[in-house]
Amino acid sequence: MTGRPALDYTPHSETDVRELLEAVGAGSVEELFAEIPAAVRFADELHLPAGLSEAELMAELTRLAAADCPASGLVSFLGAGVYDHYVPAIVDAIVSRGEYLTAYTPYQPERSQGVLQSIFEYQSAICELTGMEVSNASMYDAGTALAEASFLAGGQTRRARVIVSEGVHPEYRQVLATESAGYGPRPETAPLAAGAATDLALLQGALGDDVAAVVLQQPNVFGALEDMAAAARLAHEAGALFVAVVDPVSLGLLAPPGEYRADIVVGEGQALGNPMSYGGPGLGFMAVTARLMRRLPGRLVGETVDAEGRRGFVLTLQTREQHIRREKATSNICSNHALNALAAVVYLSWLGKEGFPALAELCARRAAYLRERLLELPGVEAYTAGPVFREFVVRLPLPATRLVDALVPRGFLAGVPMSRFAGAFGAVAAETPSTGAPSTGAATSATAADPAAGGNAAAAALDDVLLLAVTEKRTREQIDAFVAAVAEVLAGHGEARGGSSVLSESGPAAEEADRA
Amino acid sequence: MPDGEMSTACREGILGREPRLTIFERSRPGRGAAATPALDVPDKPLDEVVPAALRRTRPARLPEVAEVDIVRHFTNLSALNYGVDNGAYPLGSCTMKYNPRVNERAATLEGFRGLHPYQPESLAQGALELLYTLEGWLCEIAGLARATLQPAAGAHGELTGLLLMRAAHEARGRAPRRIVIPDTAHGTNPASVIMAGYDPVAVSSDARGGVDMDRLREIVAEGDIAGLMLTNPSTLGLFEEHILEIAELVHGAGGLLYYDGANSNAVLGISRPGDMGFDIVHFNTHKTFSTPHGGGGPGAGPIVVGEELVPFLPVPTVEKRDDGTYYLDHDRPRSIGKVRTFYGNVGVLVRAYAYIRALGPDGLRRVSERAVLNANYVLAGLRDLFDVPFERRCMHEFVVSATPLREHGVRAMDVAKRLLDHGVHPPTTYFPLIVDEALMVEPTETESRESLDRIVEAFRTVAREAAEDPEMVCAAPHTLPVRRLDEASAARKPVVRQRFPEDEGAAAS
Structure with missing residues (x-):
């Protein structure tokens, strides 16, 4: 045979x-x-x-898949741009339909009305979330969307610098820096103040008539909530555009960027109905004010009518794009993440007008609860001042990686040790702030003004800082069990420092994790 | 919102049965689909969680629709779409081949789709092994040393490759400005060149559709050459016969060669870009390795490079330890940095892995052999109807010109629209730019003989109709959910988001 x-x-x-x-x-x-x-x-x-x-x-x-121990199968508090939200069954059912899955970019609109209309609906949903007037059809990810935002701002203002807060996710900033090697405004960073919010006084000092844009992230990578309105005002007074990097789920609860007069909004849209997939594919989203529409990179879908007056949708303003303009295009981008954008709009429709804010509020309440419980533990201290959305940092009495490793065998992914971003912060205040409003005091400014010294202090200061995110999948029962497990590890660590060796440097937890 | 608000724009709708509404227009107050898990933590005033000053004052106007209505909405919309699963899709340069369903199943294994990018590497050994192995395979297929899987699309790969080129020149202590691109190149090439901070220089094509060598020599002699970007086979579907001479010329001038891998489907296991002299190669996994196009993405555009460029690859790279475990190496001081957050479109790369693994070396070679055979077969069936600008053996695609139909007033665009009525997705039109009324046809290897015959028959019917009833052809399509759409007015007065009754008149302008 x-x-x-x-x-x-x-x-x-x-x-x-x-x-x-x-x-x-x-x-x-x-x-x-x-x-x-x-x-x-x-x-x-x-x-x-x-x-x-x-x-x-x-x-x-x-x-191969079984050699992984996916975060989705553990009690995970990992975030930093990618979140373990529940993806409803209907999203998978829709995006696996061959008519969407196996279609090309809609160059023949008469035979592509399905994907065109779904993108139009996606654009509309992003406009609603952000309070902006125009959204493109989606991009690769938040990092590349941020780079495109910088290029757009450079083209619009014809200015040479873009100032990016260190509160913007370090990987987004890295992508911006790489892609700006030979093109667009030169990115510079603006330091954080005590409380881990952007130091607006220093930001103001850095502004000038050569600044194309100011970029802040809300909530920022430490989970701190920024004064976006004040930052936008500073940017606009200097004639610069204001770029907001936002977590889309936060927009169920937090003020939309359109309200604080952002000119460009970008972010990572994975959380909207897309699996984590080790970081991709998710989608980058990008929305702008009406006045910037003709500079928008990427695909854009518009409504029109056919020869008989019937409603239909087409790719529009294509004269911005490379296949028409070649070297004069606004960007080289000739695709989007259409299928991920479809997942996003199905997801947002599923949650709906009431469900979306309810989800955001639930995440915020559970995050606040976890934060409170953790801060009750001896040796755990607040790092950011003020409220948070669903993600926050705490300072631990031991290296954050040690806690993470110790909790894996118990079934928890405790969060992202901020030490993985060491080097990304020139001037994070080294001390834990007392509660209260973020300070922009003289001492902090002095640290910030000396990035080298500040950088060393900051790198060392981040070793014991852990970033935790809470989605609606984390129940109170899980949170309570997690806090108890953290308490046990901390107690063990305390004893170890007292002489015994509950946690050895070689990390038995890590070995167990390898076997898991 | 009440019925009838949108009535002017949607008097007739999906397949003529019901009004064509958006999901927003199906919204009714108080409806919904999702249930929110109950609040199980202490119920504090919301102001104590997030103060009112930071909160939004009115909710986003997302649709209020029942789950069944969402499913029906998007299912009915899908019926207005067309994919490879529906039928032949000979869209030139896009390689619309069958996307195996098993690859979808692979990507939805929880061990891949449930991974968080920042979970400990010890818990992601399977994914890291997959990425490491895939990188090795791509290097073998390209005939080069190392790869990065980070770029999210072909154009993104181009930019990455050019940034690598830049870094290599800097390391050599040079700062040349000019990148040579044939006039047949994809539009992304010159756009990427600009974004990498270089100046594109077009080189014309010769009478056989290849690079005009005399012109190339002149351009190179003018100096300042950073590199050359080339698609081979070209967008004309022709193999560049002078490739070795081109490589020698460009390398001799200190330049590097970039291979736009959009047309790799013609040469798998048959000719390797590294052996042709290329230093940098991108593959479009959504073309060559059958990952689905998804209506425009996500794709992946991995970059493979020669030894000289390895130190500059984006961080992190995936490495293997002596003990057989895998890790992400972020400590690469000469790296250009990152071009994408995290590690790339991993879910797409899982599908590419599955495709290459399933086919093996014999299967991949068969892909190219049959892609080329099928293109030649369709060309043979159309030769007498259209102008064939270059009388050569075509590779996986070919370009013909619809100029013979011009006497009837029928253009390439009209041929494309009429093909839709005959159930065949049209070819790429008006590209490459050097062929008048270009029709660029790429049947791919996954079409059966009957399907290829149908493609030929559809073209022949349209050509006949162009002579007999040109008005009808110029008004096509006639049998689709919509007739020809007014793109000019869409661009003149853009409506790019849902208009709600309460903000009529405030549309973007």
Whole structure:
């Protein structure tokens, strides 16, 4: 018995191949490639493993997947841009439909009304969330969307610098810096004050008539809530645009950027109905004021009518784009994350006008609860002043990585140790603030003015700082169990410092995690 | 909102049965789908959680719809769309091949889709192994040393590759400005060149559709050459016969060669870009390795490079320890940095892995052989109807010109729209720019003989109709949910978001 040795998605039988070759006047398949110079013909066979049947393939992939211990299967408090929200069944049902999944970019609008209308609805939902007038069809991620925002601001103002708060996610800033190597305004950072909110006094000092844009994130990467309105005012007074980087779920509860007069809004949209997928694909979103519409990068869908007056949707303002303008385009981007945007709009429709704010409020309340409970533990201290949304940092009496490793075998992912971003903060205040309003006092400013000194202090200061996020999937029961587990580890750590060795440096927890 | 608010714009609708409404227009106060988990933590005044001054004062006007209505809405919308799952999609340069369903199943394994990018590496060994292995395969297919899987799309790969080029020149102590691009190149090439801070210089094509070597020599002689970007086979579907000479010329001038891998589907296991002399290669996984296009994305645009460029690759790279474990290496001091947050479109890369793993070396080679065979077969069926600008053996796609139909007043665009009526997705039109009334056809290897015959038959019917009833062809499509759409007025008075009754007159302008 002989079947096919491996998967083969080409339909032809050998007879078909023979007859097709005859029809094209070729004696052999080899002859089809006769125009390739012999010197660049690959004479060898690719050194890849031999093909598989579907069952064998799934067995291999299942083995690989089983070697992972996904955050979704643990009690996870990980965040920093990617969040473990519940993805409803209808999202998977819709986005796996072949009509959406296997379509190309809608270049033929008459046969692409499904994806075009879904993008129009996505754009509308993003405008509603952000309070902005125009949203593009989505982008790759928050980092690239931020880079595009900077380029847009540079093009609009013809100015040379963009000032980015250190409260903006370090990876978004890294992407901006990389992509700005030869193009667009030069990114500079504005330091944080005590309380981990942007130091607005220093920001003001850095402004000038060569600043294209000011960028702040709300909530920022420490979970602190920024005074976005004040920052926007400073930017506008200097003739710069104001760019807000936002967590879309926060917009169920927090003021929309349109209200505080943001000119450009970008962010990571994974949390809107997309799985975490190790960080991608999610989607970047980007929305602007009406006056910036013609500078918007990426795809944009508009409503129109057909020859008989029927409603329809098309890609519009395409003269901004590379396939028309080539080197004069606003960006090289010629795609979006359409399927992820579809997931987002299905998700937002599912939550709806009442459900979306309810979800945001629930996350905020549970986050506030967890924060309170953790701050009751001996040695755990507040790091940011003021309220938070669903993500916050605390200072621990031990390195944050140690706590994370110790809790994995108990089934918890405790959060993101901020030390992973060491080096991203030139001037985070080294001391834990007392509660109360963020301070922009003289001492902090002095630290900030000396980035080298501040940087060293900040790097050391971040070792014991942990960022925790709370989604609606985290129940009170889980939170209470987590706090109890943290308390046990801290108690053990206290004893260890007293002489015993509950947690050794080699990290038995980490080894257990490897086996998990 | 009450019925009838949007009535002027949607008097007829989905398949003529009901008004074409948006999800927002299906909203009715008090309806909804999701249930919010009960509040199980102490109920404090909301002001104590987040003060009123920071909160929004009115909710986003998201739809209020029942779950069944959401499912029906998006299911009915999908019927207005067309994918490879529906039928032939010979859209040139886009490689609309079948997207195997098993790859979808692979990507939805919780061990991949449930991973958080910041979970400990010890808990992500399977994903890291997959990424590490995939990188090795891409290097083998390209014939180069190392890769980054970070770029999210082909255009993003181009920008990444050019930034790598920049870093390499800086390391050599040079700062050349000019990147040579053939006039047949994808529009992304010159746009990416600008975004990398370089100046694009176009080189014309010769009588055989290849790079005009005399012109290239002149451009190179003018100096300041940072590199050259080339698609091979070109967007004309022709293999660049002078590739080795081109590589020598550009390398001789200190430049680097960038391979736009959009057309790799023609040469898997048949000719490797590294062996052609390219230093930097991008693959579009959504073309060559069958990850679904998703209506415009997500894709992935991994970059493969030669030894000289390895130190500059984006961070982190995936590395393997002697003990067989995998880790992310962020400590690469000469790296250009990051081009995307986290590690790339991992969910897409899982599908690409599954595709390459399923086919193996024989299967990949068969992909290219049959892609080329199918393109030649369709070209043979259309040769007598259209102008064939370059009489050569085509690779995985070909370009013909619709100029013979001009005498009837029918243009390439009209052919495309009429093909829709005949159930075939049209080819790419008006590209590449150097061919008048271009129709660029790429059937792909996954079309059966019957399907290829249908494609040919549809073209032939349209050509016949163009002669017999040109007005009808120019008014096409006739059988779709909408007739030809007014793109000019859409651009003149853009309506780019839902208009609510209460803010009529406040639309973006």
